[in-house]
Amino acid sequence: MAVSRRRLLGVAAAAVGLGASGALGACSSVVGGLGAERDTGTLDFWNLFGGGDGVRMQQMLDGYRSAHPEVELAAVTLAWGNPYYTKLSLATVGDRPPEVAISHLTRMKNLVRADLLEELLPDDLARHGMSPDKFNRRAWEAGLVDGKAYAIPIDTHPFVMFYNTEICQQAGLLDADGKLKPFEGEAGFVDAMRRAKEVTGTFGGAVAFTSETATPWRMFQSFYAQLGGKMLAEDGTKVVIDDAKAARALEFMQGLTRDGLFPNPIDYQGSIAMFANGEIGFFFQGEWEITTFQTAKLPFSMTLFPNVFGGGSYAVQADSHTFVLPKQPHRDQARLDRSLTFVRSMLDQSRTWTEGGHVPLWLPFAESPEFARMSPQSEYASAADSAAYDEDGWYSGSGSNFEIITGSAIGDVLAGAATPQQAIAQMRGNLEQLAGTASPL
Amino acid sequence: MSTQTSAQTDTDAHRGIAPTAPRASAGTLGHGRPAAGFLAPFVVLYLLFIIGPAVYGLILSFTNASLVKPGLNGFAGLGNYGEALGSAAFWSSLWHTLWFTILTTPPLVILGFLLALLANRVARGRWFFRLAFFAPYILPSAVVALIWMWLYTPALGLLDTALAKVGMTPPSWLGDAAWAMPSLAITTVWWTLGFNFVLYLAGLQEIPRDLYEAAAMDGAGPWQQIRSITIPMLGRTTTLVAVLQVIASLKVFDQMYLMTAGGPNFATRSILQLVYDEGFTNFRVGYAAAVSMLFFLVVLAVSAVWFTLVRRQEKVV
Amino acid sequence: MTSTGVTMERIQSRERLFNRICAGVLIAFALLWLLPLLWAVDTALKPNEETTRTTWLIDNPTVDAFTRTFRDTDMWSWYGASFIISSLTALGVVVVASMAAFAISRMRFRHKNLVFWGILAGIMIPGQVLIVPWFREFDAVNLLNTYWAVILPQLPAAIAVFIFKQFFDGLPRDLEEAARMDGASFFRVYRRIVLPLARPAVAAVAIFTFVTTWNDLLWPLLVLSNPDLMTVPVGLATVQGAFGIRYADTMASAILGAIPLVAVFLLFQRQIVQGIAGSGLKG
Incomplete structure (x- = not known):
């Protein structure tokens, strides 16, 4: 009994010794955790x-x-x-x-x-x-x-538009240089999606909204900002959603899934897979997904998120x-x-x-x-000048509660689970609760 | 008879129960000063880190205190409690916590019992079973989370490939709001089963062998023996296991934080994660303290139920 | 006579069969339980590129994933932090709790029951509900981002006092009485007689405190914000994003994070299991 304990302790001590010798480099910082002052x-x-x-x-x-x-x-x-x-x-x-x-x-x-x-x-x-x-x-x-x-x-x-050059070519959406012909307004947007859908036989484009809040928010914010709408004012203490403008953007978005131009339901990974596999002509997401599609060796390019409602004043969600x-x-x-x-x-x-x-x-x-000369990066560089940042508020910003609240309500609209009016009421209710809460900052 | 009684009193005095008989060795006045010395380290730490913070937490819960502002930042009265009880986030987090408890407790208690029962019957290789079931329990939650996130990985994970081989379409384990909580529960059962297994095994070994032998002589088969001897004899262990399990499940944080971050869309946010989010992400210390207090009430209620159960059992036995 | 013999034989053969079925089911479950661990080891021994083909075969076994983990993370710092924090916490809990338990078990003083029940009430307060006031407290005394912030709140462990008191109560007293008669101080009795006799309790409390402290996540996550100060679980939880989709590296880091405790478990299996069975401790 005593012997076995001594042996155990010996083994433990050896293990500690081994660990210590290996950790020599880390030693100073480790012991530093015991002191209050530390500067490596x-x-x-x-x-x-x-x-x-x-x-x-x-x-x-x-x-x-x-x-x-x-x-x-x-x-x-x-x-x-x-x-x-x-x-x-x-x-x-x-x-x-x-x-x-x-x-x-x-x-x-x-x-x-x-x-x-x-x-x-x-x-x-x-x-x-x-x-x-x-x-x-x-x-x-x-x-x-x-x-x-x-x-x-x-x-x-910024939120941008990816497009499959082969599909758009077949749909007659490219110009002589092989670039996407710009389209404007609701009709132009829907028409482009419809023509891509005719080529693919499935859907024209895709935007992720299932189990995903940031993406639907980014698309909505782009449209809504083009209409000149604002969500928050006075450092987030006031919710100033413009019902008419929000409803117009939401109705337009709902039409895309309702009319079968966009898939429903579709999550982030699923939407990427669809575009990467060449199943759809257009894909709406942040520009960072460029690497994914380059790796997939997809024939694609990127351009500014379309100006559907802005007319003379373009805007797109960005951070x-x-x-x-x-x-x-x-x-x-x-x-x-x-x-x-x-x-x-x-x-x-x-x-x-x-x-x-x-x-x-x-x-x-x-x-x-x-x-x-960098392409397609330079194609949408002007988005920086028209960036619509999330408005100030202690609960706002990328990946914040604000985006989760708005994104889930907008996602419900895209899924056909809520009317635009219901979604606006839901957003306003939840945001006003946060706006009414004393800022902890 | 009389000597026996005095010996009894003597022992009781040592145990601190009714120190009636005066004792020559330690004097009659008690050991106030040395006792204070022995108790001091614990009591000081206890006041500094349990009682003090508990009182401070209660005070904070009535204020607008912020993580990034000094002081209490103004009294909120019952505002924080009102906000919590009126907020969907609070109730849904509480429900997620309960849902997790409901999903984990029965399998952990029942499987722990069954496997201990089986292991108790097997004469050889018990160390192997103890290793297999108990080893996961000793692992840090972060290690468990890394391993299981890999198992749950869509398309590439072991689970999805295995299910695909038998022609089943696997769900999105952690990505689907309906599946995320059951997936976390499966992981938790794998992780902590060993604890209950060991408790039950210990309980089983305390049941006298001759009870079974007598039952066997009466012609009782294994199944009857289990029903009429094992289960009743393990009543107290089961109460202990079940209550410890419920309390541990209510305090769940690690699995959600690590594997789903409370998502998708907050579908797996537990009450402790709400405290974490409100207090340390949103800096709303006062509100987080109020949510902590409400959570504490829930844990107290469960503990109270346990005490009542134990009391009743002790009366019966 | 003969009829009972036959019955006994039948019962015994029935029992043998039953036992065999039990063993089969048990082995199946044990293998199922080991599967995730084996799969983690299997994955970690493959090159990253080959982890996406789901097969148990390892075509090109390599320990590169482990080397990379040591190179790209502060794993040695994390080991060191976990080891220091867990050891000091275990030591502190044993000293503080056994002293308090000794006073309650062996001394007479006023309001003893009140003190004992006051301490027991602490079992009811889970540390998790105190994280908010704790954070403010350690912020106020400027001890955030030190090991003390992790160690100190764990020291007043009421459950440990309870375990020690139960154990001390069951120890024979002859030796201490003799020592007291000879004029030995209480401290001498505690240090020289009671503690050595209570070695099993000391081992159980120390090992269990060590393991739970090592595995703790929520509180260390809040107070240890710098990667070189983090404990193993906090480090793995925080820096995992950096591994991206390199599954072999991720599994290697998980295994490296697990190894110290697996070693502790293999060394002290008996004490750990007895500690749990005896007291029903649970974080």
Whole structure:
């Protein structure tokens, strides 16, 4: 009995010893968890990029590493969505934020209101050559909070229209250069879908809405913004849905599934599979899916989301990825310069980033002939100027409760499970509950 | 007789029950000071991290406190409770939690019992069964989630390929609102069954062998023995297993957070995840504290039911 | 005489058959239970590209997925964090709870019943309902993102006090009485006599606390926000997004996350199982 226990303890001690020797490198940081003060001196960068974006971000980070071997860069990719912003907020509240982090433009504003981000002073930005005039104006201005800058945008990622060039060719929708002939208005849109449907024999296009909230919201917001509609006002304390405009957009969307131009039901993966397999002519989604279809060797191209209701004033739902500097427990000028140098290095690699479908905002690249030659990325670049960002509110922004509430109501309309009026009432009811709640920020 | 009684009292004094007889060794005044020293570390920690926070949580639940603002941010009265009780999100989360409990408790209790029963009959290789059933229980939830998300992966996962081979169309395990909760329940049964298995096995080994032998002599078959001896004798174990199971299931968070993030479309958001979402994603600490308090009431109610059951059983036995 | 013999024989043969069926069913279930683990190991030993063909055969066995996991994640830090946090918590719970239990079991003082029931009431309060006030508390004292934030709230474990008290109550007292007569202090009695006798209880509480602390997710997830401070479950839960659809890597990380506890389980199987059976502990 005693012997066996001693032997067990010996084995355990050996195991611990082995673990410790292997963990020597991690040792300092591990023991650091016992102290209240901790600074490893590394440049910690948090992002939320998976898939193709993740691969390209990795290339850009490698680019920075080779140019700045003196800096130890520790990049961490966290699962995207609410968990990411929760972690970022909690780390900052807990005084151990990363030095630089990625945030969606629409989520960044709430981080600012929660007093979690460092203001970026014009002098500091100018010193690193990142003055406001070097950025796309729409995105830069959309990111200001009370006229102050807190975020450096790297891209706009709009909702776009993918089209299968072979199917559109057969449907007679392409021009002599093999590009989609622009169509406008409700009739133009429906006509294009109908002609694609005649070719495929199944459906004309697809938009995902089953078990999916962001996509239906993005499509609705694009139409609704073209009509000039607004959802929220006064920092989200008022719900200002315009019934007539919302109903018009919703009725149009419902017609697409009702008349069999779009499939119903259809989830995100299913819609991708349909387009990737060449079963439909049009596909509506964020531009980031470009990598998926390139990998699938599909004959396709991309263009601006159609202008159905806008007439002279085009609009399309979009958001931007931005670099932010979470508030550090101690201010430090050298640290700030290191962070800004890093951000600048990312902007200088805008080309790599643009390959993933995102619209570049860094004018030295966005206005270059190099970008103009990039196809199909340059086809929808003007979306950045007409971006309709989600309106401000403590519960708003990409992947937020706001998008879940609106997206599920809109999804019900597409599924034929609710009338536009019912969906509007549902959205208004749920949003007003949030709008009436005192902002925790 | 009289010496026996005094010995009895002596032992009782040691156990702290009615310290009546004065004792020479420790003096008559009790051990107030050394006792305080022994109790102090626990009591201080207990006040700092259980009682204090419980009271603080109760106070927070009546305020508009925010994660990113100092102080209590103004009193809300009963506002948070009113909001919770009037909100669809609260009731649906509570229902999801109960639905998960309903889906997991019966299979975990019944399967745990049956497998322990079988293992108890098998003379050899019991270590193997204990390993097979108990090993998953020792794993972190994150490991379990990674393995099962891979099993549930549409088209490529082991489950889908196996079902496709026998010509069945598998559902979208975690993606379909109707299937997501049962899928999480299956994972949970696999994960935690070992705990109940071990409890039942221990209970079975306490049943005297001669009871079975006597029954066998009377011509009772195995099935009759189980019905007339095993099940009644395990009554207390079953109460314990069932209540521990219900409480553990009510506190579910990990599986949903890791495997579905409460989705699709909030169809699997549990009450603890609502606390997490409201308190730490939306920063609404006051409201999250109120939801925590309401959840605490539910757990208390279940515990109260358990006490009543145990009391009744003790009276019967 | 003969008739009883025949009956006994029939009963015995019936019982043998029944036992055999039992064993068959049990083995089937055990294999079913092992299947997910085996499949995880199987997947982890394949190259990523070959994981999408669902077959048990491993054409090109490789441990690259494990090497990559160590290279691309802070796995060693996570092991270290989990080990430090779990060990300190187990040690702390044993010391604090056994001392309190010793006082309740062996000493006479005023309001003892009140103290004991006050402590027992703590079993009723699940830690999960305290996460919000805890977070504010640790934020206020600037201890978020330290191991202390994970360790301290776990230390006042009422259930451990209860287990120790039950165990101490059942120990013989002759030795302590003699020691007390000789003028030994209570601390000496506790440290030199009672604790060594209570080794099984100490082992059960320590191992069980170690395992539950190691596996805890919700609270460490909230307070450990930095990847190099995370415990194994928090790290796996947070950084999993980074693996994308590389199934071999994902399974390798899951297996690496599981290994320390599997080792603990194999080493202390008896204590763990007895601990559960004896007290019905559950997180």
